[in-house]
Amino acid sequence: MHVALFLSFLIFGSTGGEIAITRGMKATGEPERLRPKEMLQFLGRALCNGWFWAGVPLMALSFYALLVLLSWEPISFVIPASALSYVVGTFGAKYILGEEVSTARWAGVVLVCAGVALVALG
Amino acid sequence: MATEGRLRVKTLVMVCAMVVCANAGDLMLKRAMLQIGAVQLSEPGIAHAFRMTVSSGTLWVGIFFLCGFMLSYMTVLSWADYSYVMPAGAFGYALLTFFAVVFLHEAVSPRRWVGVVLICVGVLLVGQTKPRTTPVAREALA
Numbered sequence: 001m002h003v004a005l006f007l008s009f010l011i012f013g014s015t016g017g018e019i020a021i022t023r024g025m026k027a028t029g030e031p032e033r034l035r036p037k038e039m040l041q042f043l044g045r046a047l048c049n050g051w052f053w054a055g056v057p058l059m060a061l062s063f064y065a066l067l068v069l070l071s072w073e074p075i076s077f078v079i080p081a082s083a084l085s086y087v088v089g090t091f092g093a094k095y096i097l098g099e100e101v102s103t104a105r106w107a108g109v110v111l112v113c114a115g116v117a118l119v120a121l122g
Numbered sequence: 123m124a125t126e127g128r129l130r131v132k133t134l135v136m137v138c139a140m141v142v143c144a145n146a147g148d149l150m151l152k153r154a155m156l157q158i159g160a161v162q163l164s165e166p167g168i169a170h171a172f173r174m175t176v177s178s179g180t181l182w183v184g185i186f187f188l189c190g191f192m193l194s195y196m197t198v199l200s201w202a203d204y205s206y207v208m209p210a211g212a213f214g215y216a217l218l219t220f221f222a223v224v225f226l227h228e229a230v231s232p233r234r235w236v237g238v239v240l241i242c243v244g245v246l247l248v249g250q251t252k253p254r255t256t257p258v259a260r261e262a263l264a
Contacts, residue, residue, distance in 0.1 A: 021196065022204040023152070026256065030200040034132075039197070046196055067151070067175070071161045075152055086209055093205035100255035101205050104247050110246030113207040118237025119215045 003073065006065045013062030017055040019092045024051030076090045080117035087113055094114075125251075129157065133253045136198035137207065141214035143191035152183030202253040209248045216241045 028049055031042035038108075046052050070076045090109045093099040158178060161171040175181050198207050222228040223251045 018204060018208070023195050024200045025199040028200055029199065034197070039193075042197070042200070043193070046200075067155060067162050068163075070152060070155045071159070071171075086212070089208050090205050093203065093208075097204055098256055099203045099205050100252075104249050105205060105209075105251045108244040108247030108249075108251075109205070109209050111240045111247065112212045113244075115237045115240030115242075115244055116212055116215055118240065119219060119234050121237075122231055122234055 003069065006072075007081055009065035010062050010069060010082055011088055013058045013065060014082075015085050015089045015092055017058030017062060018089060019057065019096050020051050020055030022093075022097060024049040024055065027051065053097040061117050076120050076122055079120035083113045083120070086116070129253050133198055133202045133207070136194050137210045137213070139194040140191055140198065140211050141217060143187045143194060144211065145214045145218055147184045147187035147191055149258075150180055150187060154178045154181035154184060157176055190256075203255055206251065206253050208246060210245055213245045216245075 021035045025046060028042065028046045066078070066082075086109050090101055090106065094101045125205060157180065158171060158174045161167060174228070195207070195211075219230055219238050223230055
């Protein structure tokens with residue numbers, strides 16, 4: 001029961017956090033160049049974005065859930081189970097962020113999800 | 123067309139940075155949590171785990187790599203789709219398996235090889251789609 005609860009914290013925390021951060025980064029705009037000065041300015045703009053800060057606690061929740069799960073269960077269980085976040089994240093990208101998820105992209109996501117589960121099972 | 127090519131190249135570079143940092147960070151975290159031991163879900167247990175994690179050098183090295191991951195992840199998400207970047211980042215699992223075979227001479231089970239092939243095909247499929255399907259803000263200062 002505890003494992004299922006923390007697994008849901010891990011999956012929905014990471015997906016929700018990443019979607020909020022994606023929205024924040026899209027609003028921030030890309031850095032002009034990948035050089036230290038421009039990257040610092042970019043980071044400064046990102047840190048002023050509310051969506052970024054909405055994502056941080058969700059990511060922190062998922063990070064804590066990952067640490068607790070890794071202390072309870074083998075990594076060969078935790079990583080395959082958390083691979084579900086690829087599918088949950090793609091639904092979020094489509095319905096919350098409004099991204100166009102083509103059939104090829106869906107197929108790729110499902111293959112990656114299955115592949116991650118198989119690799120982690122060993 | 124040149125813009126599309128440039129977008130793909132810089133997305134690939136950032137995804138590679140993400141993959142390296144995320145894998146190094148995860149390995150360090152796992153090593154740190156093995157050193158700390160199972161977390162007990164009680165007030166003293168959580169307090170003890172907190173003290174142990176804060177004072178663990180291995181965990182801080184892991185966090186350093188995860189900060190590198192976060193910066194490259196934030197950067198790539200400023201121009202590319204989340205549904206493009208997220209599965210592409212899974213290529214790290216396949217890369218780790220190749221490294222385990224080539225450098226550590228580890229035996230890899232057929233099931234794991236099937237997983238690697240599925241990840242590679244999945245990433246190739248996602249990689250053929252457009253990296254960006256939503257409008258993106260230009261440089262905010264512009």
